[in-house]
Amino acid sequence: MKYTNPEIKQDVNVSKGHPLAEFLRLLAGVAILITVAGIVLAVSIGWAVQFVPMSFENELAGRFSQSTPADSPQRDALQDLADRLIVHMDLPDDMKITAHYVDGDTVNAFATIGGHVVFFKGLIESMKDENSLAMVMAHEIGHIEHRHPIASLGRGIAVMLTILAIGGASGTQVPEGLVNQLGLFSTMTFSRSQEREADTTALQAVQQLYGHVGGSSSFFRYAAALSERNPPEILSTHPDPGNRVRKIRDEATVAGWALDGPRTPLADALTKPALNADSQ
Amino acid sequence: MEFLIQVGLVVAFLFLGFVFGQIAEKRHYKSIIKREKTYGRVMMFGAKFPDSDISARDASLVTGSAVVSIDYFKRFVTGLRAIVGGRVRSYETLVDRARREAILRMKQQADDLGCNMVFNIKIETASISKGAGKAIGSVEVLAYGTAVAGSETPST
Structure with a gap:
């Protein structure tokens, strides 16, 4: 008998195809999977929050802060x-609104679960009159009225769970920071449609309180400042301030509301915080 | 911003893993093919003992082992693959290289001993990442057999 060991043919044990092509195909597939799962979750949570009792939300808020x-x-x-x-x-x-004041220079205000609205000194100082501040306040209350904070919280948790589940299923090390960032990002933000919803509600309240919608432009300067601090346009969740001004003006015109009128000055406590602190 | 840094890090690791992984793999395959030609003179047999038409002497144990690690890119692709299923192409080259490298080292040892045949070849694979969680993604292949200096006797 004649014995031979033939040369090993290359690529017998290795599948053909470029690794990059495989990577891109897989990435696209999984991205679609995540997106579809995320959208389904976000929509179903947005719909389901109306069944979450306010008392539960209040209790939840109490646990966090x-x-x-x-x-x-x-x-x-x-x-x-x-x-x-x-x-x-x-x-x-059963929906109670509680205002909070934070002595910070940040030009910001936000609404959070449990009916809490938080205002920073920086924002109040940038407001010329009460009408402008009322627009922001009504906007934040509008978020609470439409249950946006609890929806965002649910969405954030859903996003985190989706990423963790996919990371766990694949055994990939999804960096923990990335999960937290994405989750926090979706928890802390409202969608564009939610912002518009809050705008519409706020405008109506301001109109009814003052008889005109003057001062709402200050609110959009504040919104512009807000979007300037969030550099990547694609991540910006607030609609373009210019568009909002136009939209509000249109809404007011259609409703036949006065675009301006006598402004109400800010409460003394808000304009002269230092003096008030001294007199205590 | 922090978010972008995190994403950037992953992309950078993927890029580095891909570039260096590909370079290492190409280089390794080149070397494997070259040495397989050289050590083609050492024949391998699965049989436990030489056939009656082979006269063999100087039997000794020869072993060869190789450990090959995956790169970040391959691990990432395999992770994605684990979700949808299918052939894990990125691990195929890994195991293929480790197995051929281990056999080559065994053959080289046999050649150094003046042997031209290796009988009773066994190949064992061990994942050394066991217990180490995701810290290590390496595979060890051990090949061993009985090397002899043999010659074929004309069949009767």
């Missing part, structure tokens, strides 16, 4: 403004 705000004359002034706006808004009975 203190529900009773630190007392200050500024807070009282903000709460007073909120209370006057709520009269013209359509809040359910």
Whole structure:
């Protein structure tokens, strides 16, 4: 018998195809999977929040932060403004709005679960009159009225779970920071349609409180400043401020509301915080 | 911003893994093919003992083992593959290279001993990432057999 060991033919044990092509195909497939799963989750959560009782949301909020705000004359002034706006808004009975004042230079205000609206000193200082501030306040209350904070929280958790599930299924090391970033990002933001919804609600409340919608432009300067701080346009969740101004103007015109009128000055506690602190 | 940095890091690792992984793989295959030609003179047999038409002497144990690691790119692709299923192409080259390298080292040892035949060849594969979680993604292949200096006797 004649024995031979033939040369090993190349690529017998290795599938053909370029690794990059395989990578791109897989990436596209999984991206579609994640997107579809994410959209389905986000939509179903957005729909389901209406069944979450407000009492549960309040309890949830209490677990994360203190529900009773630190007392200050500024807070009282903000709460007073909120209370006057709520009269013209359509809040359910178990929905309570609590205003918070933060002594920080950030030009920001936000609404969070449990009916809490938080205002930073920086934002209030950038407002010329109460009408402008009322627009922001009504906008944040509008978010709460439409249950946006709890929807965002649910969405954030859903996004985190989706990423973790896919990371777990694939055994890939999805960097923990990335998961947290994505989850937090979707928790802290409202979608463009939610912003518009809050705008419409806010405008109506402001109109009913003051008899005109003057001062709402200051609110959009604030929105512009907000989007400037979030550089990547694609990640910006607020609609273009210019578009919002136009849209609001259109809405007001259609409804036959006055675009401006006598402005109401800001409460003393908000304009002279230092003086008030001294007099205490 | 932090988000972009995180994504950028993953992309950078993928790029590095791909470039260096491909270079290493091409180089390794080149070397494997070259040495397979050289050590083609050492024949391998699965049989435990030489046939009666082979006269063999100087039997000794020869072993060869190789450890090959995957790169970040391959691990990522395999992770994606694990979701949808299918042939894990990126691991095929890994195991193929480790197996051929281990056999080559075994053959080289036999050649150094003046042997031209290796009988009773066994190949074992061990994943050394076992227990180490995701820290290591390497495979070890051990090839061993009985090397002899043999010659074919004309059949009767």
